[in-house]
Amino acid sequence: MAPFSSGRAGVGILFLLFAQSSFAQKKEQIGTETVNVVKSYAPTISDAFKVKEIPSLGEEENTKKEAVKYTIFSFPVASTFTPSKGKAAGVDKEKEAVLFQNYATFGVGNYGTFIGELFVNHDLSDTDYIGGMFRHHSSQGGIKNVVLDDRFYDTSIDLMYGSNRKEVSWNLDLGYQNQIYNWYGLPAAFGSTLVPQDRAILISGIRPQQSYSTLTLGGNVAFNESFFNKMNLKFNHFSDAFDSSENRFYAKPTIEFDVMDSAVKTDLIVDYVSGSFKKNYLNTNTEAMKYGVTNFGIAPSFVMQEDNWTLNIGAAIFYSMDNQNNNNSFYVYPKFNASYKVVGDLMIFYAGAEGNLEQNSYQDFVDENPFLSPTLRIAPTDQQYDVFAGLKGKLTNNVSYNIRGSYINERNKSLFKSNDYNENTANQYYAYGNSFQVVYDDMRTLNFFGEVKADFSKNVTFGINGSFSSFTNDFQQEAWNLPAIKINSSLDFNITEKWFAGANVFYVGERKDLQINTDFAANAAAVTLKSYFDVNANIGYKYSDRLTAFLRANNITNTSYEKWMNTPVQGLQVIAGVNYKFDF
Numbered sequence: 131m132a133p134f135s136s137g138r139a140g141v142g143i144l145f146l147l148f149a150q151s152s153f154a155q156k157k158e159q160i161g162t163e164t165v166n167v168v169k170s171y172a173p174t175i176s177d178a179f180k181v182k183e184i185p186s187l188g189e190e191e192n193t194k195k196e197a198v199k200y201t202i203f204s205f206p207v208a209s210t211f212t213p214s215k216g217k218a219a220g221v222d223k224e225k226e227a228v229l230f231q232n233y234a235t236f237g238v239g240n241y242g243t244f245i246g247e248l249f250v251n252h253d254l255s256d257t258d259y260i261g262g263m264f265r266h267h268s269s270q271g272g273i274k275n276v277v278l279d280d281r282f283y284d285t286s287i288d289l290m291y292g293s294n295r296k297e298v299s300w301n302l303d304l305g306y307q308n309q310i311y312n313w314y315g316l317p318a319a320f321g322s323t324l325v326p327q328d329r330a331i332l333i334s335g336i337r338p339q340q341s342y343s344t345l346t347l348g349g350n351v352a353f354n355e356s357f358f359n360k361m362n363l364k365f366n367h368f369s370d371a372f373d374s375s376e377n378r379f380y381a382k383p384t385i386e387f388d389v390m391d392s393a394v395k396t397d398l399i400v401d402y403v404s405g406s407f408k409k410n411y412l413n414t415n416t417e418a419m420k421y422g423v424t425n426f427g428i429a430p431s432f433v434m435q436e437d438n439w440t441l442n443i444g445a446a447i448f449y450s451m452d453n454q455n456n457n458n459s460f461y462v463y464p465k466f467n468a469s470y471k472v473v474g475d476l477m478i479f480y481a482g483a484e485g486n487l488e489q490n491s492y493q494d495f496v497d498e499n500p501f502l503s504p505t506l507r508i509a510p511t512d513q514q515y516d517v518f519a520g521l522k523g524k525l526t527n528n529v530s531y532n533i534r535g536s537y538i539n540e541r542n543k544s545l546f547k548s549n550d551y552n553e554n555t556a557n558q559y560y561a562y563g564n565s566f567q568v569v570y571d572d573m574r575t576l577n578f579f580g581e582v583k584a585d586f587s588k589n590v591t592f593g594i595n596g597s598f599s600s601f602t603n604d605f606q607q608e609a610w611n612l613p614a615i616k617i618n619s620s621l622d623f624n625i626t627e628k629w630f631a632g633a634n635v636f637y638v639g640e641r642k643d644l645q646i647n648t649d650f651a652a653n654a655a656a657v658t659l660k661s662y663f664d665v666n667a668n669i670g671y672k673y674s675d676r677l678t679a680f681l682r683a684n685n686i687t688n689t690s691y692e693k694w695m696n697t698p699v700q701g702l703q704v705i706a707g708v709n710y711k712f713d714f
Contacts, residue, residue, distance in 0.1 A: 228675040230711035237707025241700050242270025245707065252714060257295050263288045273700055274690055278314040278338045300351040306344065311500040313338040313564040315696035317645060320563060321553060337559050341371040342496055359386040368493040372504040376405030376492045392432050399427035401489045404453065411505040411549060411567065413558060421508045422453035425487055431465055438471035448487040450510060461487050464515060481519035488513055490544055495568060499546050501694060503565040512541040529584045538575040545569050547610040548645040548695045563645055564696065572604040589624040608642035608656050611694070615639030631669040638662055643695040662691035678709045
């Protein structure tokens with residue numbers, strides 16, 4: 131085959147294809163020919179040349195626009211069609227809730243019960259605010275078969291001032307609380323050996339009233355962009371009508387920063403308590419019973435996250451100083467917990483081990499049991515470890531659950547136990563078997579906890595939880611006044627836009643206590659306090675965004691059960707009241 135110019139190859143091939151397609155319909159026989167290939171075909175592509183010239187239009191008239199003139203001939207057209215007016219589709223919009231900064235609550239009920247609350251808050255500027263809270267709850271008593279005065283009063287007032295700024299937020303709190311209770315829980319056999327007249331004289335001479343006063347000063351500060359994250363400060367002065375006095379100061383600054391994408395957090399703790407009781411229980415001392423403990427602690431920790439794992443690893447180190455007995459101790463506790471998402475948010479496994487040095491105080495004990503004698507021994511509790519594991523998550527989008535098992539080892543754990551007594555007329559008013567003491571023991575607790583919460587809709591919420599415990603003691607005969615079973619359930623629902631209601635039921639299992647009349651016996655067997663149910667319900671009506679009326683019923687079963695030995699509670703309690711919200 132004769133050689134040819136590669137520059138014209140493309141043109142030649144296109145020409146042959148065009149020629150072939152042009153004569154394809156002619157039914158002529160194509161002859162045969164022998165072709166000898168001299169060398170292999172190696173085509174090349176010639177350089178492309180762009181046209182650089184701009185074409186010019188030959189006729190200038192083509193660029194001119196023709197002038198168009200037109201007229202509209204308008205004439206009426208008869209029509210019977212009438213279009214219907216359009217209507218926008220309606221959209222249901224929920225009424226926006228009206229929020230108020232202040233409220234007042236007032237209620238009265240049987241047993242001479244009165245409740246009152248007043249909360250006020252005022253913005254001084256865009257960043258600063260001031261507020262106050264007043265609370266009162268009292269009852270004139272009247273518990274069946276109680277021969278001593280069983281009235282109580284609880285009144286408190288709190289003032290606060292705070293500021294929320296871009297760099298820092300802080301607030302100051304000042305409060306005062308006064309509580310009045312009566313040691314009305316005389317043993318059932320009290321005075322049984324006396325003739326009725328002597329017994330009546332003895333009882334009439336008992337003045338069971340105790341009064342507690344608390345002065346509180348505290349504050350919080352939080353920094354938004356600083357390694358010094360926040361700090362809590364609090365000072366309490368607690369006293370009673372028997373010249374007991376206690377001071378407590380607590381400070382907890384927190385430092386937090388990031389190291390290699392892990393958050394490192396360190397809590398610094400100073401917890402100081404000191405106080406005195408004028409007398410011991412037997413009234414034999416000549417000097418006041420004093421106590422004082424200062425705990426210094428540091429608790430560093432850091433968080434690691436990877437895929438479905440979250441690890442929080444840390445420790446707590448405490449140095450405790452007994453200021454009265456010169457007995458100082460050093461403690462180290464684990465602070466570790468981990469979680470793993472087994473099935474997303476539907477099932478999360480978690481486990482850990484934690485410990486702590488818990489500072490006990492007269493005020494904390496009274497908050498839990500107001501019928502204590504002012505003759506206590508105050509010491510901290512060494513919670514060596516709490517090892518736990520559990521599962522939590524969601525059964526559905528609206529139902530969550532949490533199950534947990536734990537084993538707790540504690541040294542010097544505080545327990546409430548009834549005081550021994552006799553019927554000596556020279557006794558203090560709290561020494562007739564109508565008060566409680568605090569004893570300490572080394573204990574191990576095996577606990578199982580389960581909880582289910584459900585938001586069936588925005589109008590109905592339900593929750594139930596239960597705790598089941600087994601106690602092992604080293605020194606005390608029983609785990610005094612600790613129930614093995616506790617169950618609590620609550621239900622809240624909106625009946626209509628105006629009406630709402632709720633109910634709460636809790637069950638407390640049997641407990642053990644011990645009380646000895648030293649006039650007759652040096653030893654006695656433990657007493658079992660019966661388990662009890664407490665059923666409470668409430669219903670309310672929202673008259674307006676501001677005004678709401680309510681009706682509460684407590685202890686609906688009308689059972690005067692004993693939460694503490696010889697101290698029955700009030701029966702059925704009915705309270706009616708109103709709540710009013712407002713702004714200045």
